[in-house]
Amino acid sequence: MNRRFFIKNTSKLALGTVVIPSTNLFNRSRFNITVNQITGGKNHHFFGYIGQSLTIPWNYNGDKILCMSSPFHDHLPGTNEAATIAIIDSNVKSGEFNKIKKLDESLGWNHQQGTMFYWNPDASQDQFFFNDRDPKTGVVFTVCYDVNKRKRVKEYRYGHRSFGNSGVCPLGKSFLGINYARMARLRPVTGYKDATDWTTGVNAPKDDGIIHVDIKTGEKKMLVSFEQMAAKLEKNGFQAKGRNLYINHTLWNRTGEWIYFFVRAGWKSDKDGKEALNTACSIKADGTNFTVGHSHIGGHPEWGNGTEIIGSQNGRQVVYDILSKEIVRTIGDEVSFPDPSGDVSLSPDSQLFVNGYSLNGKNHYTIFDLNSKEWANTPEFNTGVYKKDLRIDPAPRWNRESNQILVSGLDENGFRQLFVISL
Numbered sequence: 001m002n003r004r005f006f007i008k009n010t011s012k013l014a015l016g017t018v019v020i021p022s023t024n025l026f027n028r029s030r031f032n033i034t035v036n037q038i039t040g041g042k043n044h045h046f047f048g049y050i051g052q053s054l055t056i057p058w059n060y061n062g063d064k065i066l067c068m069s070s071p072f073h074d075h076l077p078g079t080n081e082a083a084t085i086a087i088i089d090s091n092v093k094s095g096e097f098n099k100i101k102k103l104d105e106s107l108g109w110n111h112q113q114g115t116m117f118y119w120n121p122d123a124s125q126d127q128f129f130f131n132d133r134d135p136k137t138g139v140v141f142t143v144c145y146d147v148n149k150r151k152r153v154k155e156y157r158y159g160h161r162s163f164g165n166s167g168v169c170p171l172g173k174s175f176l177g178i179n180y181a182r183m184a185r186l187r188p189v190t191g192y193k194d195a196t197d198w199t200t201g202v203n204a205p206k207d208d209g210i211i212h213v214d215i216k217t218g219e220k221k222m223l224v225s226f227e228q229m230a231a232k233l234e235k236n237g238f239q240a241k242g243r244n245l246y247i248n249h250t251l252w253n254r255t256g257e258w259i260y261f262f263v264r265a266g267w268k269s270d271k272d273g274k275e276a277l278n279t280a281c282s283i284k285a286d287g288t289n290f291t292v293g294h295s296h297i298g299g300h301p302e303w304g305n306g307t308e309i310i311g312s313q314n315g316r317q318v319v320y321d322i323l324s325k326e327i328v329r330t331i332g333d334e335v336s337f338p339d340p341s342g343d344v345s346l347s348p349d350s351q352l353f354v355n356g357y358s359l360n361g362k363n364h365y366t367i368f369d370l371n372s373k374e375w376a377n378t379p380e381f382n383t384g385v386y387k388k389d390l391r392i393d394p395a396p397r398w399n400r401e402s403n404q405i406l407v408s409g410l411d412e413n414g415f416r417q418l419f420v421i422s423l
Helices: 178-184 226-235
Strands: 003-007 016-017 036-037 044-048 064-070 082-090 100-106 127-133 140-146 151-156 163-168 176-180 209-214 221-225 244-254 258-265 277-284 290-296 298-303 308-313 316-323 327-329 343-346 353-360 364-371 374-377 402-410 416-422
Touching: 003 140, 016 140, 064 100, 064 221, 100 127, 100 140, 127 163, 151 416, 163 209, 163 244, 176 178, 176 244, 178 244, 209 244, 226 277, 226 290, 244 298, 258 298, 298 343, 308 327, 364 402
Parallel strands: 003 374, 044 416, 140 163
Antiparallel strands: 016 036, 036 416, 044 064, 064 082, 082 100, 127 140, 140 151, 163 176, 176 209, 209 221, 244 258, 258 277, 277 290, 298 308, 308 316, 316 327, 343 353, 353 364, 364 374, 402 416
């Protein structure tokens, strides 16, 4: 039986710490929840993207948090609308605690996915990745930035091809890249507006797909092309011929062995008069074992341990194994997870699970202990803008110690800010 902790909601979350009283029936102090607003002012602050695949905003020591800021969040960024790349001092002993320090700017971003921030696993105290777009050519590329040196130490550019980072291996050494210009054309909410797309007019190009990049050398190889995807899909009974294929969410598993992604066509922004294609696929990091047509697991799925994927199906939070191709168990119930198709994230220690979802203009979060089955609701947060090709998801992101979660929401003045939920 699932046991719930009742957390009293607050109507306003002002800059500073808000202690949330709770009737903690089982005296588990890890579920005494506080909320701290860590950004403020008249700019909108956000991290972007989702908390899956160990996408952690904090650096190795936990004294810096990556963030972006923009003067707007009511339209997709255009040609010259750069976002600020910054870090937040999260060391409570520092005289600059919660101070935002600008480092750089980026033209390669959107509000839903940000600029694909990842700390470099091979140098996670001071180096991180973000995407950018060349102001002259419109080509997307990836940047490796060093906080200590206060400069870009490497740029990953591939001629006229707009490849940007779409996921860093949790073990380091490599990252994946996809064409964010193609996404801007076929699914604007996830792409970078005004980026240069060399694949316009080509349904399933052989020189586009998912690339694998060596972080040290910058050498890239095609892990799987759209041409290969189309052939495999057709062979397995999916209608892919003559359709504009694109990819969302290339997710590494925790051991860096497997990648899970969706191939889509005729879906939402790119309706082509045929039944929408939205197919879950997996492939090993060496390019072998390419599989299409996994059972659809809704929401923004997250890797569990090994070959397990966490998502939703038939109104339940489920765990699906990509090798056995079956649901192996469920998490919680309809009470603990009223909308299991939301944004979900497994803590780095694999003990806690958080589900973030929107309801009646508010973002809600359920924190679930996978061992004891006990759970808690956090205070609700104002969501902000959700319309057609512009949205900001209620994405929860864990810290490395598995006791804090970074989320965004509107403050009392209507500006998007960042909040830390502490357990």
